[in-house]
Amino acid sequence: MESPMHSKRKIIKMSPRKPVYEGKAKQLFEGPEPGTLIQHFKDDATAFNNVKKGTINGKGVLNNRISEYLMLRLQDMGIPTHFIRTLNMREQLIKAVQIVPLEIIIRNYAAGSFAKRFGVVEGKALGHPLIEYCYKNDALGDPFVTEEHIFAFGWASPQEMDEIRMYAFRINDFLSGLFMGVGIRLVDFKLEFGRLQENDREQIILADEISPDNCRLWDAKTGHKLDKDRFRQDLGNIEDAYREVARRLGVLPQSDKAEGSYVIQVNAKAPKSKKSKAKAKTTAKKRK
Ligand code: 5GP
Numbered sequence: 001m002e003s004p005m006h007s008k009r010k011i012i013k014m015s016p017r018k019p020v021y022e023g024k025a026k027q028l029f030e031g032p033e034p035g036t037l038i039q040h041f042k043d044d045a046t047a048f049n050n051v052k053k054g055t056i057n058g059k060g061v062l063n064n065r066i067s068e069y070l071m072l073r074l075q076d077m078g079i080p081t082h083f084i085r086t087l088n089m090r091e092q093l094i095k096a097v098q099i100v101p102l103e104i105i106i107r108n109y110a111a112g113s114f115a116k117r118f119g120v121v122e123g124k125a126l127g128h129p130l131i132e133y134c135y136k137n138d139a140l141g142d143p144f145v146t147e148e149h150i151f152a153f154g155w156a157s158p159q160e161m162d163e164i165r166m167y168a169f170r171i172n173d174f175l176s177g178l179f180m181g182v183g184i185r186l187v188d189f190k191l192e193f194g195r196l197q198e199n200d201r202e203q204i205i206l207a208d209e210i211s212p213d214n215c216r217l218w219d220a221k222t223g224h225k226l227d228k229d230r231f232r233q234d235l236g237n238i239e240d241a242y243r244e245v246a247r248r249l250g251v252l253p254q255s256d257k258a259e260g261s262y263v264i265q266v267n268a269k270a271p272k273s274k275k276s277k278a279k280a281k282t283t284a285k286k287r288k
């Protein structure tokens with residue numbers, strides 16, 4: 001016979017979450033309250049406009065934590081962002097915004113497409129931070145555009161671009177210092193902004209994510225790459241690089257802490273004992 005407790009038990013039917021958008025590295029679902037979304041970080045990685053595809057194990061978990069940390073630090077210094085709170089290892093609750101269809105790129109050192117376009121050696125310090133804009137359109141390969149294009153196509157207004165530019169440089173100043181504090185050079189990065197409609201007022205806020213997926217992060221001493229270029233350029237040790245960024249920021253998940261700091265070990269110039277040399281060799285083999 002069923003106990004009184006059992007007879008009272010209600011079966012709560014969980015309705016499947018409604019997907020809203022699926023991108024290359026993230027997926028968006030309808031949020032629990034109006035005006036919110038759930039941002040899910042995937043392990044999928046793509047490069048060269050989807051030509052190269054792969055999986056970086058654990059990337060979603062690490063990017064969720066790294067992005068949460070950076071968004072919160074930016075909020076502390078008065079930058080409005082879409083981040084509300086972390087929900088679980090791979091998901092965060094965010095404010096729903098209308099995305100401005102632009103990639104805002106800030107560069108402190110020459111690298112990537114910039115180094116290629118202008119025939120400059122990677123790592124050359126730029127006189128001052130540069131801002132560039134790309135039109136967010138995969139089919140067109142995210143072409144570089146100027147403000148003239150942005151206004152002519154109506155992607156953003158002059159007033160919105162003033163705000164976006166001001167935020168982007170403030171974010172760069174802050175993040176450059178924050179990363180330098182943990183021995184990382186912020187070479188360049190990409191930001192996305194959105195329009196938030198709140199109380200009859202429209203506001204530009206930071207959206208998307210900030211992680212090794214959309215930043216170039218080099219070890220300040222060795223120049224070792226700690227970002228998605230390891231995937232783009234087949235450099236190996238991709239997971240270790242992302243984990244190292246999280247470790248230095250102090251947000252490495254507990255379960256990862258035992259893994260130690262492989263990137264530092266392989267780069268360290270300090271003489272190694274016979275025992276540690278043998279250990280590094282076996283670790284490297286295992287990870288190939
Ligand atoms: P580049 O123009 O040199 O390829 O990229 C400049 C910076 O913006 C790099 O940090 C790169 O990771 C980021 N970036 C540019 N386009 C994209 C994009 O479509 N997706 C992501 N995740 N990052 C991008």
